[in-house]
Amino acid sequence: MTRTVWNVDAVHSEIGFSVKHMMISKAKGVFKEFDAVIEADVEDLTDSKVEVTIDVNSIETRNKDRDDHLRSGDFFDVENHPNITFVATDIKKKSDSEYDVTGDLTIRGTTKPVTVDVEFEGQSKDPMSGNIVAGFSGKTKVNRKEFGLTWNAAVETGGVLIGEDVTINFEIEAHKAE
16 A cells, blocks of 8 residues: 545635534534645555644634634634644544544644544546546534533523534545645
């Protein structure tokens, strides 16, 4: 097995999240700035090196006041913790295209192990550039309170404004380095 370096194509990639809002719906958002170190043999991803760095300041929920609140000390505290990181520590194959990727997720200075369900979407040759391109998608769920994101408010009808469980999802298109 030979690992190859893959570069994230930010235009065709996304890291997003959703969380219960007011106990009745979901608030969604994305991180517009992120990068990854990916060294992988796409024929067998179990020996891959994966390190993701997300610029928390790039959070976008389509509401400036909420985005600013999420950047504040009540939530991500970007002044002291500007990045979220994920470093894969173990990759297990579940099927021809599905993997459990376990790694250390660090949010707001707290590191916890998480397992991400990842699907290898395949690879193709880009007709415009001639580069080999691979696609990956995945998701995981974390409890935000375990990472120090504890701010909340009661709602008049009972319950709280923000749920504890946050679903993190991604779509990554990566180009094989030459």
